[in-house]
Amino acid sequence: MNVDRLPPLKALRVFQLAAECGSFKEASEKLYVTQAAVSQQIRLLEEYFAVPLFIRLNREVQLTPEAIRLLPFIQQAFSLIEEGSRALGEDPEPDQLKITTIASFAARWLIPRLAAFQQLHPEIKSFVSTTLERHDFSDDSQDLAIRFTRAGLSGLEERLIADDYIVPLCHPQLKQQLEQRELNLSDLPLLIDDSDDLKIVNRAFIQRFSGESNVTLKMQDAYILIDAALNGQGVAAVRFSLAYEHIRRGQLVCPLNVYWDSPFSYYLVAPSAHFNRPKVALFRDWIIDAASVIETEWQQLMAREPFSNQGVN
Numbered sequence: 001m002n003v004d005r006l007p008p009l010k011a012l013r014v015f016q017l018a019a020e021c022g023s024f025k026e027a028s029e030k031l032y033v034t035q036a037a038v039s040q041q042i043r044l045l046e047e048y049f050a051v052p053l054f055i056r057l058n059r060e061v062q063l064t065p066e067a068i069r070l071l072p073f074i075q076q077a078f079s080l081i082e083e084g085s086r087a088l089g090e091d092p093e094p095d096q097l098k099i100t101t102i103a104s105f106a107a108r109w110l111i112p113r114l115a116a117f118q119q120l121h122p123e124i125k126s127f128v129s130t131t132l133e134r135h136d137f138s139d140d141s142q143d144l145a146i147r148f149t150r151a152g153l154s155g156l157e158e159r160l161i162a163d164d165y166i167v168p169l170c171h172p173q174l175k176q177q178l179e180q181r182e183l184n185l186s187d188l189p190l191l192i193d194d195s196d197d198l199k200i201v202n203r204a205f206i207q208r209f210s211g212e213s214n215v216t217l218k219m220q221d222a223y224i225l226i227d228a229a230l231n232g233q234g235v236a237a238v239r240f241s242l243a244y245e246h247i248r249r250g251q252l253v254c255p256l257n258v259y260w261d262s263p264f265s266y267y268l269v270a271p272s273a274h275f276n277r278p279k280v281a282l283f284r285d286w287i288i289d290a291a292s293v294i295e296t297e298w299q300q301l302m303a304r305e306p307f308s309n310q311g312v313n
Contacts, residue, residue, distance in 0.1 A: 007048045014041040015053065016074045019067060022060050091277045092140050096125050099283075101146035103130040104222035105266070108242040110146070117286050124279050132220075137271050143280055144270035146287075148197060148239075150263065157272045159284060162291040164262035165240040165298060166201045167307075168209070169252040171232035178255055185209060188255065189216040189234030193225050197264045198237065204260060204310055205237040226252075241266070244297040257307045266291065 018027040018038060028035040046053050053067040063071065101110060106128055114126055135145050137156065151158055170188070177183040192202055192215055206212055216234055219225060222242055229236040230246065235255055239262065246252040268287070274280050301307070 008041075008044060011041040011045040011048075012074050013078065014038055015045050015067075016071070016078060018042060018054070018061065019063055019071050022062070024061060091279070094277070094279060095123055096127065097279045097283055098127045098129070098141065098143045099146060100129045100131060100135050100142045100144075102132060102148055104239075104242055105146060105148065106130050107223045108226065113290055116290070117283065120286065121279075121282055124282070137274070142270075143274055143277065144268055144283070147267050147269050148264045149267060149269075151265070151267065154267075154269045156269050157275060159268040159275070159288070161266040161268060161288055162241060162294045163265045164294070166198070166205070166237050166260040166262055167240050167243070167254055168205065168235050168256055168258065169226075169229050169238045169243055169247070170235040170255050171229065172250060172253050173232055174235070175253045175255045185256065186214070188214065190214050191216065191225055191228050191234045191236035192218045193220065193222050193237065194218045195220045195222070197262075200263060201237060201260045208256070208258060208310060209235060240298055241291075241294045244294065244301075247301065248297065254305075254307075257305055258310050259307050260310050 014027060014031065017030055018024055021027050021030070024035050024038045024042070028038045031038070042054060049066070049070075051066045052064050053070070054061040055064060099110075110128065114128070118124070118126060129142070134147070134154065135142050146161065147154065148164075151160070174183070174188065178185065178188075186209075188210055190206060190209055192206075194202070206215065217225075217228055222239060225236050226238060226243055226246070228234070229238065229252055237260075238252075240247075240259075243252055247254075268284055270280065275284065
């Protein structure tokens, strides 16, 4: 016996069933293999341990003393493997839904609508945490993440929630000053979300408007950027998903009817096993349905006014 090498797992499982059944034939039926295949696996194990494990009789087999000593250890080992496998797929807290996402999406979109999900499913308590870091799901601290990203970057299972668009937005008073020729387009202060996901669009936005010299504010927080635009501080390149309600209410307007396709989209991200959890499945269905309003609002805006897709270089 080579103590540095473990015995073959398949042969150990065959040994366990044959020992518990007292029959190679019954073991083969449970494993859906031939009786000869069972005999072969037992021979491999006997060669590994260099001892006989069964006494072959006409219609049954009996355990040797060595097999009797071995069997409890094998049973315990496979019991632990089965327990571990169940634990991996089980939900440790089926009544608690833990979500991590970016702060802007949480504040401007998710939190105001989460009460609707909780009214539908009062048995589930929702907990939302915000971070720019990607959660690796190495523990059970989160059930799923909502990320603004490209597909295929997470290394986990991804479900598309919604695509997005980037539009220039400002306070209505600034647009009025443009229309009355009190201001030129090149006079407008520019407000920039300096996040990595918008760098390409930002270059096109700055070129389309007044140039780098007119950038008066840079930050990596779309939530605060929208507040700055609402306060009349300038024109911001903003994700439509975070601002469409302000547009609908007339609080923010487009000084120029142009837009850029967002290079990123919103995705639900988690290990595949998490999507089998009932609470995650309920939230997945709800948020995909709720987020369809983003595309609906966009199509309605496009129907009201002609917008030009600017593309990016």
